[in-house]
Amino acid sequence: MDPLDAAMNKCGADAFVHYATGEDADMRYLTRFVMHDPFVFFKRRRQPGTIIVPQMEAERASRESIAAVMTRTQAGLPGITKKEKNPWTAAAQMITGQTGKTLLVSPTLPAALMRALEESARVVVDAGTIEQVRAKKMPEEIRLIQAVQKKTERAMALGISLIRNATVRKGVLYHDGAPLTSELVRTEVHKQLMDDGCRAVETIISCGEDTAFPHIIGSGPLKPHAPIVIDMFPHDEATGYYADMTRTVSKGKPGPQITEMFEAVREAQQIGISHIKAGVLGADAHNAVVDHFKSRGYESDTRGFIHNLGHGVGLQVHELPTVGPVGGVLEAGFIVTVEPGLYYPGVGGVRLEDLGAVRAKHFADFTKFEEKMVV
Amino acid sequence: MDPLDAAMNKCGADAFVHYATGEDADMRYLTRFVMHDPFVFFKRRRQPGTIIVPQMEAERASRESIAAVMTRTQAGLPGITKKEKNPWTAAAQMITGQTGKTLLVSPTLPAALMRALEESARVVVDAGTIEQVRAKKMPEEIRLIQAVQKKTERAMALGISLIRNATVRKGVLYHDGAPLTSELVRTEVHKQLMDDGCRAVETIISCGEDTAFPHIIGSGPLKPHAPIVIDMFPHDEATGYYADMTRTVSKGKPGPQITEMFEAVREAQQIGISHIKAGVLGADAHNAVVDHFKSRGYESDTRGFIHNLGHGVGLQVHELPTVGPVGGVLEAGFIVTVEPGLYYPGVGGVRLEDLGAVRAKHFADFTKFEEKMVV
Numbered sequence: 001m002d003p004l005d006a007a008m009n010k011c012g013a014d015a016f017v018h019y020a021t022g023e024d025a026d027m028r029y030l031t032r033f034v035m036h037d038p039f040v041f042f043k044r045r046r047q048p049g050t051i052i053v054p055q056m057e058a059e060r061a062s063r064e065s066i067a068a069v070m071t072r073t074q075a076g077l078p079g080i081t082k083k084e085k086n087p088w089t090a091a092a093q094m095i096t097g098q099t100g101k102t103l104l105v106s107p108t109l110p111a112a113l114m115r116a117l118e119e120s121a122r123v124v125v126d127a128g129t130i131e132q133v134r135a136k137k138m139p140e141e142i143r144l145i146q147a148v149q150k151k152t153e154r155a156m157a158l159g160i161s162l163i164r165n166a167t168v169r170k171g172v173l174y175h176d177g178a179p180l181t182s183e184l185v186r187t188e189v190h191k192q193l194m195d196d197g198c199r200a201v202e203t204i205i206s207c208g209e210d211t212a213f214p215h216i217i218g219s220g221p222l223k224p225h226a227p228i229v230i231d232m233f234p235h236d237e238a239t240g241y242y243a244d245m246t247r248t249v250s251k252g253k254p255g256p257q258i259t260e261m262f263e264a265v266r267e268a269q270q271i272g273i274s275h276i277k278a279g280v281l282g283a284d285a286h287n288a289v290v291d292h293f294k295s296r297g298y299e300s301d302t303r304g305f306i307h308n309l310g311h312g313v314g315l316q317v318h319e320l321p322t323v324g325p326v327g328g329v330l331e332a333g334f335i336v337t338v339e340p341g342l343y344y345p346g347v348g349g350v351r352l353e354d355l356g357a358v359r360a361k362h363f364a365d366f367t368k369f370e371e372k373m374v375v
Numbered sequence: 376m377d378p379l380d381a382a383m384n385k386c387g388a389d390a391f392v393h394y395a396t397g398e399d400a401d402m403r404y405l406t407r408f409v410m411h412d413p414f415v416f417f418k419r420r421r422q423p424g425t426i427i428v429p430q431m432e433a434e435r436a437s438r439e440s441i442a443a444v445m446t447r448t449q450a451g452l453p454g455i456t457k458k459e460k461n462p463w464t465a466a467a468q469m470i471t472g473q474t475g476k477t478l479l480v481s482p483t484l485p486a487a488l489m490r491a492l493e494e495s496a497r498v499v500v501d502a503g504t505i506e507q508v509r510a511k512k513m514p515e516e517i518r519l520i521q522a523v524q525k526k527t528e529r530a531m532a533l534g535i536s537l538i539r540n541a542t543v544r545k546g547v548l549y550h551d552g553a554p555l556t557s558e559l560v561r562t563e564v565h566k567q568l569m570d571d572g573c574r575a576v577e578t579i580i581s582c583g584e585d586t587a588f589p590h591i592i593g594s595g596p597l598k599p600h601a602p603i604v605i606d607m608f609p610h611d612e613a614t615g616y617y618a619d620m621t622r623t624v625s626k627g628k629p630g631p632q633i634t635e636m637f638e639a640v641r642e643a644q645q646i647g648i649s650h651i652k653a654g655v656l657g658a659d660a661h662n663a664v665v666d667h668f669k670s671r672g673y674e675s676d677t678r679g680f681i682h683n684l685g686h687g688v689g690l691q692v693h694e695l696p697t698v699g700p701v702g703g704v705l706e707a708g709f710i711v712t713v714e715p716g717l718y719y720p721g722v723g724g725v726r727l728e729d730l731g732a733v734r735a736k737h738f739a740d741f742t743k744f745e746e747k748m749v750v
Contacts, residue, residue, distance in 0.1 A: 056682050059591070063591075110486070111483065125487050237577075302430055
């Protein structure tokens, strides 16, 4: 049975309702339609989904969306707004005019719309049916993610080649006579991704002590003999699917602490990968890596390994499942990252991240990119 | 008084709560912090705002956010999750532990979090205080938007020059020996914006009959003697502020219907601009343009002028105020577009869009780019 129908049956709802922009991953999954202003999706029990869009979007929506399309005018909004000036109440009246009086709503439905719906309907908040459905990818989705991963590796190769081919002068990398900055590498990588139909935001190109903070994106000239973390998570503009990968490199040998951290992280990744298959708890894979780091003398609290081993990737760069201390059972068809890292303020950080699919008996690693620190 | 404090006073709330990613415009405005996973913002009455972030984001947040920073651990989450497995309930307990028992929440707070907060607090949904505050820009914000507008005009110049310099063969534009496509112009324009530190998505480069649908982004080879609508709305990556502009051009003279539509739209824009100043209703400016189009024989329903005359621009490309049939009083410091258009399926469309500030006695047009159809 359709998972939304099952959720509706369970609570006796007449329809499921979501309200978001097309950038919202659930909305994109349900509609395959991208609109930058929020719009309504509803699905009556045992019926296909419908979106309600402005007149000016109706033609494009009919061409692009997998949901049926209704204009706001067809849904009666002009008549409603003559009497009802509060836009949330008006939207709620428009929705209940189409759906019935017991509604299952998305957990991320705006609070103001829920309050307005509650004026005339019984509202049950869904526990995250679509988010859970999205975790398990269909073969077509897996192909789309693999395609993005390939383009991401091309971009990674470009980024690393800029570092490898740089010259070193007074402790700074140079490219074409100017300092090679984090910003320059980021821009070049983003442009190549753009040529490949992909879009990346805030690609991390951090260097030196900044690498001790996993989400500092980096700025200024890159330096030799220091870790450079390159973490990219682009998505295909046409489909919305993401990839995610990280490599840590150094132009010239880094200090011994970083070299040791790199080795420990590389081993940790192999350990993580070896634990991942259908039926295993995400928590077990994570804890195996924590144990490994501990055996090597590294912490896993506010320093050392300070984040989850991995996460799902799909229409969001971070989605279900969790591969961390509270991670549940992994299922075949989940797409996850395996990304151990070590972070020591004052020293630096190392992270290696691959992306792949959970299979019945193993982790199918989609990432075919070498892990070599010194370039 | 701080507008959030005023809203809290009105309903007796102890604190205001928001929960969103840093891409959410209200969240970015309140915190100036961008994080791709959702996080909590709270502000107790008469106190500065605080964000609650994961440990791994704490250092970056302290550097970048204007809000005070607390980690989830400091907010007690680890202890809570030992007993409470539902993540929304756990988040709600973490929040109420910091705030008190009467809460004003953002209208876009996720429904699931609101339900969880309601288990232990009285929850009032805010009417949109931050969205309203954001409409009126501070001088610094206006400078940031003008800077993006300038870069947008450079990108528009590049896009139009590709069309102007194209050669025509068998009814198709050519560039460097290959057909000049919508995709190619879009990519070139996006790359230049990237060099300027800006990011654009789904820039519209539509041609011919596609231009009759204002939000079809366009694809395939561009043609001569036909309208080409170029609508770009990039934002500065560092600040998050948007610009928005549209020009319609044709390589070689288009048909007489399009030429007449272009003239009518150009006049409409002047009429719209002449009506905009502080104290005027957005609806009045819109209706003046509708009247103009009607006097020229054009409709304003499902064909003709089918959208609002304009909208606010800031941390969102579409934000308050509305300059359309329900538009309220315009205030000095509002930043709005003026973008009349005409759309006839089977014929095509024309749109011209400028961006500027509402001032006491006039509309300060930030857009300094010529409006010339034939290139």
